[in-house]
Amino acid sequence: MAQTKIPRDQVEHVAKLASLMLADDEADRLGHELGEILAYMASLDELDVAAVEPTFHSIPMGAPLRADEVIACFPRETYLKSAPKSEAGGFAVPKVLEGEG
Amino acid sequence: MPSMPAEVHDLGVTEMAAGIADGSLSARALVDHHLARIETHDAHLHGFLHVDVAGARAQADRIDRARAAGKPLAPLAGVPIAVKDNMCTRTMPTTCASRMLAGYQPPYDAHVVECLAAAGAVILGKTNLDEFAMGSSTDNSAFGPTHNPWDLTRSPGGSSGGSASSVAARLSAAALGSDTGGSVRQPAAFCGLTAIKPTYGRVSRYGLVAFASSLDQVGPIARSARDAGRVLSAIAGYDRRDATSIDRPGEDFTASCGEAIRGVRVGVLAGAALEQCDPEMQASFKAGVQRLQDLGCQLVDVKLPHMGHGIAVYYLVAPAEASSNLARFDGMRYGMRKPSGDLRQTYAQTRADGFGTEVKRRIMLGTYALSSGYYDAFYLKAQRVRTLIRNDYEAAFAKCDVIASPTTPRPAFEIGAMHDDPLAMYLEDIFVLPPSLAGLPAVATPCGITRSGLPLGMQLTGSALSEAKLVQVADAFERDLAFDSLPPGLGRASEGA
Incomplete structure (x- = not known):
């Protein structure tokens, strides 16, 4: 099996897409592991599937629509109770926009 | 093994429910007995992440009062059941065995938890798993591994390892697990139990913390096909809160238990995958197939030419869906938060600290x-090959009713054995x-035991919505095999509990 390490800059790019902070040794290890796993996935290349429809749903069924009705939900406090931080009836998050704080 | 008089915890789901209904068992006594066993044995097994002593007793008392008042009892009334900790419970934490959700308590119950309550089951607690159900060992739990009751140095399998361990050790009569790529069947095989992975859409995923949405299903683990079928009957059915829920009326999946299986066409899987199994597994599977033939089944050779590609397909599709599903864990609305600079840095640091190695790898x-x-x-290529795998099954089911294969290539491995080699795992x-x-749908059922005393399992796969047929075949097989599902060291007469 070809041992193709994923280059460091690619690992960092994917980590950024995934919003994952990686420690140095972690990024290195993942480069090796993902390389090995993806080399195994290349076994799919021996199949010619260009003309085969992909399966996104294993059991074919339509997209069901529910009736357009109001259904009860929990009061706001119920959701906020699970939040790491809340204030003024909302989720409190770190500053998103530059400028005024 | 000599047959000994059964202890109350050796009874199956069906017998427990019958005993409570006819008054020969009290639900409270039954739950207290199981709670005591958890106290005694779970210190070694670590199958439970949370035990709801007060809640379980309160439910048992309700059942006893209902019976005393002459009210009709639901099908699982008083039966002690454990639930994998990736199903939402509003009275218990739901952690997915992740630091990310340590202590998290959802405001609602999963559909299957509602179903269990409606069926009168007593929910004992929440069981350990590989973090977010990603793994086949239960080693990937942020809260420590679960041990296999058959050999404490070995894994109970995963990801529903806590559920399987608790059922094998008689700490619960049955348990719910979730199965995305084998997570109820492989632990059942490792622990000498029966598990059902239902047809996709048969059981609502509402309140099951999503891993890979096109694959996830909740399924029961029990000590017999009949018991697993009984639990499945309670949790299956249409639920509008899951857009992939199949709109079919309820069904008794045990309706054909006890019936002969003469004439059932069993497709026997041949090919390289089988030849690569442990020799004892091969022999046990062969004997299992022979047993099915002796019971009157008609054997047919089948091939699934693209089966070997299933691993590559699964380990692309499932992580892809997981990476999307787990994006919600960003430390803003629930779970932990690790403040670090601005919003993006806080996301990335929270996820770095909250997720374990295997979850990060899959993301x-x-x-x-x-x-x-x-x-x-x-x-996209993986999804195309997935179509070929579906086509293989369609061709195979033109020739047979169920397909038999081993459940796993080998018996339970040692805890930590494959930590450093994810691909081998x-x-x-x-x-x-x-x-x-x-x-x-597929059922895993015990088919034998190795010379060193580890259970081996056989998998029976059926066409869509054929769970009742699978339960019937597994039930007939199990009654003929008479597998002793009691692990050594959990002796029948010795405990005071």
Whole structure:
């Protein structure tokens, strides 16, 4: 099996897409592991599937629509109770926009 | 093994429910007995992450009062059941065995938890798993591994390892697990139990913390096919809160238990995957197939030519879906938060601290497979090969009613054995992945035991919605085999509990 390490800059790019902070040794290890796993996935290349429809749903069924009705939900406090931080009836998050704080 | 008089915890779901209904058992006594066993044995097994002593007793008392008042009892009334900790419970924490959700308590119950309550079951607590159900060992739990009751140095399998351990050790009569790529079947095989992975859409996923949405199903683990079928009957059915829920009326999946299986066409899987199994597994599987023939089944050779590709397909599709599903864990609305500079840094640091190694690995793998430039080569190609796997099954089921294969290539491995070789671990899933990818129901049932005393399992796969047939065949097989599901060291007469 070809041992193709994923280059460091690619690992960092994917980590950024995934919003994952990686420690140095972690990024290195993942480069090796993902390389090995993806080399195994290349076994799919021996199949010619260009003309085969992909399966996104294993059991074919339509997209069901529910009736357009109001259904009860929990009061706001119920959701906020699970939040790491809340204030003024909302989720409190770190500053998103530059400028005024 | 000499047959001994059964202890109350050796009774099956069906017998417990019958005993409570006819008054020979009290629900409270039954739950107290199981709570005491958890106290005694779970210190070694670590199958439970949370035990709800007060809640379980209160439910048992309700059942006893209902019976005393002459009210009709529901099908699982008083039966002690454990639930995997990736199903939402509003009275218990739901952690997915992740630091990310340590202490999290959802405001609602999963559909299956509502169903269990409506069926009168007593929910004992929440069981350990590989973090977010990603793994085949239960080693990937942030709260420590679960041990196999048959050999404490070995894994109970995963990801529903806590559920399987608790049922095998008689700490619960049955348990719910979830199965994305074998996560109820492989632990059942490792622990000498029966598990059902239902047809995709048979059981609502509402309140099951999503891992890979096109594959996830909740399924029961029990000590017999009949018991597993009884639990499945309670949790299956249409639920509008899951858009992939199949709109079918309820069904008694045990309706044909006890019936002969003469004439059932059993497709016997042949090919390389079988030859790579442990020799004892091969022999046990062969004997199992012979037993099915002796019971009157008609054997047919079947091939699933693309089965071997199932591993590559699954380990692209499932991580891709997982990377998307787990994006919600960003430390803003629930779970932990690790403040670090601005919003993006806080996301990244929270996820770095909250997720374990295997979860990060799969998020990275899935994000890679979905990323620009790789989508066609990996994700889309995998979904195309998935179609070939479905087609293989369609061709096979033209010739047979069920397909028999081993559940796993080998018996339970040692805890930590494959920590440093994720790919080797993935390859062990060869038999359990194809039914998941095709959305088909499959039952894992014990078929033997190794010379060193570890259970071995056989998998029966059926066409869509054929769970009742699978339960019937597994039930007939189990009654003929008379597998002794009691692990050594959990003796029948010795405990005071």
